[in-house]
Amino acid sequence: MTTSEEQAVMNTAVVDHAWSLVEAFGRMRRQDPQEAAAAGEEIARRLQALGLPVTVHRPRLYLAVPKDAHVTLGGQRFRARPAQLAQTAPGGLTAKLVFVENPVGPPVGWTPNSAVLFGEGYDPAPGVPDVTGKIVLFRGMILAEKILHFAALGAAGVIAVNPGPDMHWGSGSAIWGTPDLDDLPGRTPIPGCAVSRPDGDVLIEAAQRGESATLTTIVEEGWFDQVLPEVRIPGEEPDFALLHGHYDSWDVGVGDNATGDACMLEVARVIHANRQHLRRGVRICWWPGHSTGKFAGSTWYADEFARDLARHCVAHMNCDSPGCRDATDYPTIPWMAENRAFVTDAVRDATGKVAGGKRPTQSSDFSFNNLGISGCFSASSRIPKEEVERRGWYFVMGNGGNTAWHTDRDQMEVADPGVLLTDIRLYALALFRLATLPSIPLDPGALVADLQGHLQRYAKAAGDRFDLSPAARAFDDLARRLRAFEAANTDPAVATRVRLAVLRLLVPLDYTRGTRYRRDFGLPAPPLTHLAVAAELDRYPPAALGFATTSLKRGLNHALAAVEAAAEAIP
Template sequence: MEHRVCCAEIEQEELMKTVRYMTEHFPYRLAGSPCEAAAAEYVVSRMREYGLEVDNETFYTYNSDPMYSKVQILQPEFQEIDSLPCAHIRATKPEGEEFDLIYVGDGSYGAYEGLDVAGKMVLVEVSYAPPVPEKARIAYEMGAAGIMCMNWGNDEEVICRRGLKAVWGNPTESNVKNIPDLVGVGVTRGAGLMLKDWCQQGKQVRVKVTAIADRTWSQVHQPRGILRGNGTRDEFVLVCSHLDAWKPGVTCNATGNATTLEICRILSQHRQELDRDIYFVFWNGHEVAEAAGSTWFVDNYWDLLNKKCVGYMHIDSTGVRETELFEIKASEELLDFAKANAANVLPQMELRAMSLKKIGDQSFMGIGVPSITQRISFTQAYMEHAHGATLGWWNHTKEDGLDKCDPDVLVEDTKASLQVIYDLATVELLPYDFTEKLAQFRTKAEKLAGEYGSHMDFSDLLENLKQAETLVGQVQQCRESCHGKKAQLYNDFVKAVSRQITNVTMTYADKYSQDSYGFSKLSAPIPLFADLPRLKVLAPDSLEYGMVQTQTVKNKNRINDGLFTIIRLAQLYSMLLETKGGCEDEADQN
């Protein structure tokens, strides 16, 4: 879109005033704390000032307060090292407990090959591959009794706050057992490298760890504001950033909150231009309870989201210093739209764009709401030098202060997000494009069929994919000639396709549940087929082979069901859009 008037209204001082106020008045926004409650009231008051319909919703989340830790190295030489307790751990006895320490690299499944960690504490290197909650889940599955997280970065003597809960959102009776029952602490990178070297030299490393944290239900606050548009379309855009944060939490996430409130302020002055409403929600339970707030919102507003939400934007860690390129992570159907927006708003900046995976409050993939998250980010070389610190070595540490925010970068980040949100709220035809998504899905399925066709019949899946790709493409081809009532029909169609295709391509859990946080199977080309490689190494007459093969066939049926629904939707909407001689609505032409 050419219209960019809103971007000129961003005020740097307004952004920084919010960042400074939140940091100074609400420095430790741990979910369930008085500080978090005060921060929530502040956000509500700001949205009320802008004329939004506001509500400070409360709910209970399974929470944890990490209180105290102490780590002593007993062997090969005695010394005490700095540490912090992780959240959602099994607390040790007050006098501490002793463990043999085993180094397991990145903590993925492959890192445990040939190792016996039963009853021991594992030393892992912190990264997002896999995220720490998944490292903890795997460690617990492997029989470990504890986990020690070596920080990323380089020689900075800092320790990141960590949570080990693994279960996404509040637990249920069926998944509470998946919360790792581990002792857990974080240590500096320097101390971790020393311990790693001893482990790799074959020395016996024994540690005494005291780690105290609770696990309890606590009430948290989640501000929600609704900016009503002009009423043209009965739909809405969901815009969110997480409120809870570790002290001082400037770039995670006072800057994201500032960006969200500034967008709220500006768009409230343009409400008559907005054909769709905008919901602004400040998630709680992001850091410790693993996306509890966004999951609660999905669970309690399922029907509303399913019927009326056209897109979700999560705003996190904007305005970070030393960042150089613009990074977009988006659902494939919105990726080209987001890239075009970035090219228009930030034409001078290098772009890095990729498909969005399920992480970081992306709680809407089961229901199938397409999503965009974006920010000015570090170069690949910078992140590699910092050993995977994608948000800066200071992320989740006491060093995440005001000096880590670049006000100019914060303005540029806010521009890009403001324009995307404005466009989604005003565009007549939703900018979803399934061409690349379906083509990539077919390519992945064809490759798996060639490799694993002897273990499972792929012919039905490939035929359904071919039909879905052709028929959806045919409907998309008439996009530009859809206006008025036909435009709404077209929008209903692409929303319905997104609801079906996202669940079977981006998640393993069903559409009403959540995968565990950072679940390893989600990194597979098609998550529901993540176990196919196991069939090659298992004996065909073994019980395990039979169980894996049976589940994989069931997963294929789930995909086929989604594809068949898409096929029938495409056939139906093609007929509806062709009524009265093509995509033009005669009533709208008169």
């Protein structure tokens, strides 16, 4: 159900201003830093022309711009996409090829230096052939964790064989944003690239014959001045909701993310036109450095305004790849457990559709997990699964499921103004609710229940090797306190304060390994990250099991401190 004010917000939305920006960006590459900066200035100019209060930040970011890559095999030369922010091979790296059918990585804690502690004969990656000094081929997208896994096993380079006829751009770095001194040792030490499936099949056949190839990657790295437009619309209170998305892209990147930039432009106009209703403020940011800096723009903002965000940001919403042609379903919206009901209600009320969701991955400018800020969206509408299968497409994260994602085919035909208008109304409604409802529409109890389920799974996997019952008791106590509070409290302001206090502690517990003011590496983060090794204990031989249980003991202390503090925050 929508209120008259909410309906007015959705009715205020039009597609004209947004579609004009999509068309402009469809002619404007935003890949190199200079190109991206010009696009940021264009966004700021359009915001000003609409009479919106825009501030232009000018961060200096460390970026890596892919220039060229290819693989040479005998007399054949295959085009490739280099994995940027990784070691490069501008002069060419020649080595034997090896194909890895099942690319399993070593367990946490295993490195060549620690291998001796796992015992003689221990195999850190069962089923993976010897990759020492070789160029590894595997099927899939280029991902930092794959390159790092193979590097740990001794590989000299990595080639990802993409699932179809396209080569998809992708990152080679696990470092989130501009590196600090602690991050620098984590730089990816070997080069990587992506090739198309037809070319990859040729290379795999060569690997099976024991042949060698030469991998060449050329990437320009350095410090670049960038442009970060921000709209701030104040409310009655100092708290605010944050909507954000990136404007740099691969090539012209219409579906990823010109449509998202346009969506946010119109949402900013709509919210500003209805600002008299705002209880909380609204901030809308357009990020540079998403693709070439591993979310460098949003990380800069999280660093620059960390204390303000930690005190006052009630939630954040990412806007990536809305408005793509034929994307009329909402099956896999990234949401955290505490905002699941909020997102499903917004999708139902704005589109009439039933939403499905998934746990957010370490992507999409979710640069605020360490600050304890609840986040949702990034992907929104997608092409129905049946239609994707009919077209013979494979899964991609963005572009509503269109395989033009992260390729130079991501052009105007990917976008649709009608779908974009629907998604604009969805984002506008969700953001308006975050800014106007008497209490924030987030449910810490749902997050606690979710964490309890993961804890039970970990406890079952650990068996008698580690006792997680203290955490189970602490979560049970927290759940009881939350239920009692929500049943008895009638003050919306108190509800907001308590829910935020609990979430500031539990969101990092669920999604991060590090500290509040330093972002984790962009590697997979299982639920209850400090306790997740409990599910992997079978991978540790007797000689190394004690190291894993020591990690669990420290992780348990970390979890207990957070859960007990959350319970104490409830009056």
